[in-house]
Amino acid sequence: MNLEERIKALAEQTEFTADDRKAFEEFKELLRKGEIRAAEKDSAGNWKANAWVKQGILLGFKMGAMIEVSSEGDQFQFFDKDTYPLRPMSLEDRIRIVPGGSTIRDGSYIAPGVVCMPPMYVNVGAYVDEGTMIDSHALVGSCAQIGKRVHISAAAQIGGVLEPVNANPVVIEDDCLIGGNTGIYEGVIVREKCVIASGVILTRSTPVFDLANEVVFKAQNGKPLEIPSHAVVVQGSRAITSGFGKENGLSIYAPIIVKYRDERTDAATKLEDYLR
Ligand SMILES: CC(C)(COP(=O)(O)OP(=O)(O)OC[C@H]1O[C@@H](n2cnc3c(N)ncnc32)[C@H](O)[C@@H]1OP(=O)(O)O)[C@@H](O)C(=O)NCCC(=O)NCCS
Structure with a gap:
């Protein structure tokens, strides 16, 4: 049985042996090394979620037992599943983690040259590629896929797939600027070199209006919302043109x-x- 088959089989179990835990640790290590990913781009440029990877991550929560994870005698106490400690790190990883309350959960891939400004949080299954900056108060949610040289500005929130339950991870491709106080959720794909201006919120249900090409981008036919490459997206509003909304001048x-x-x-x- 290969690892994928093993994880799928384990996901059906409710009790686990030491051997089962070893298989999960192997899976988590491959995630940490970036050798398996929650989503991958195929040769045609389409992103495809690897459902079994999310299954494996959930398995870790099912398998794990609650433990105290604070250091002995520490006034700040922490409790979590023993399957998800902090990501082990060393200087050789060439990741800058500036002191001040950031957390990177194990089972996430962080490439060399990534800079983490405190406080920020990277959840399990996330993939953050080379040269990306994660600024203060930013979240990189579970399984989010972040490209090279992306700037995730202060307080930007990149949603995860675990809760509420989502099938597709959020994808931010290379060289994007994700502005301050933005929120990118529910499997939205932001293609390379986009600029998401501060304050913009994108979800699966958000239509995006393209002034330049006079088209509207929406998630449809099971495909997530996709922002085309090089787009500059800013906050706007549109008038409600009928009924109570119109009567009250709402937008x-x-x-x-x-x-x-x-x-x-x-x-x-x-x-x-x-x-x-
Ligand atoms: C998007 C951004 C980069 C500006 O890009 P730009 O290419 O210089 O945009 P321009 O100034 O040419 O503006 C183009 C149009 O969009 C409008 N616009 C630009 N930014 C806007 C914004 N954030 N909200 C609303 N409208 C905006 C401009 O008014 C202009 O409209 P007009 O043509 O009718 O005059 C900038 O607004 C932004 O959001 N920067 C990110 C800031 C940030 O989050 N920093 C991180 C700190 S940690």
């Missing part, structure tokens, strides 16, 4: 692609090499 939140990235955007979003 509803509507993210808008105001343009596709140009030199001005590059200047506004330039990253500082010295910080890396």
Whole structure:
């Protein structure tokens, strides 16, 4: 039985042996090394979720026993499943974790050159590629797939797949800027070099209006919402044109692609090499 088959079989069990736990540890180590991923891009450029990987992550919660994870005598106490300790790290990993209350859960992949500003949280199954900056108060949710040289600004929230239950992880491709106080949830795919302006919220149910091409992007036919590459998305609103909404002059939140990235955007979003 290969690892995928083993994980699927274990997911059906309710009791576990030491050998079963060993199989789970092997699975978690491969996640940590980035050798297995919750979602992968195929040669045609389409993202495909690996459902069995999420199954394996849930298995860890089922299999784990609650333990105290604080250091002895520590005033700050922590309790979690013994299957999900902090990710083991060393200087050789070449990941900068600036002191101040950040947490990276085991079973996540963090590439060399990633910078973590405190406090931030990376959950299990997340994949964060080279040169990405995760700024203060940012969340990289379970199984989220983050590309190279992405800037996840302060307080940006990248949602996970565990709760509420979602099938597809959020994907942020290379060279995106995810602005401050943004929220990207429910399997949204942000293609490379996009700029998501501060405050924009994207979910599976959010239509995105493209001013440049006069089209509306939506999640449909089981496919997640996808933001095309180089898009600059800002917060907007649209009028409710009938009934009670119209009578009361209400409008509803509507993210808008105001343009596709140009030199001005590059200047506004330039990253500082010295910080890396
Ligand atoms: C998107 C952003 C990068 C600006 O990009 P830009 O290419 O310089 O945009 P421009 O100034 O050319 O603006 C293009 C249009 O969008 C509008 N616009 C730009 N940013 C906007 C925003 N955040 N909200 C609403 N409208 C915005 C402009 O008013 C302009 O509209 P107009 O053509 O009708 O005048 C900037 O608004 C932004 O959000 N930066 C990220 C800030 C941040 O989160 N930093 C992280 C700190 S930790």
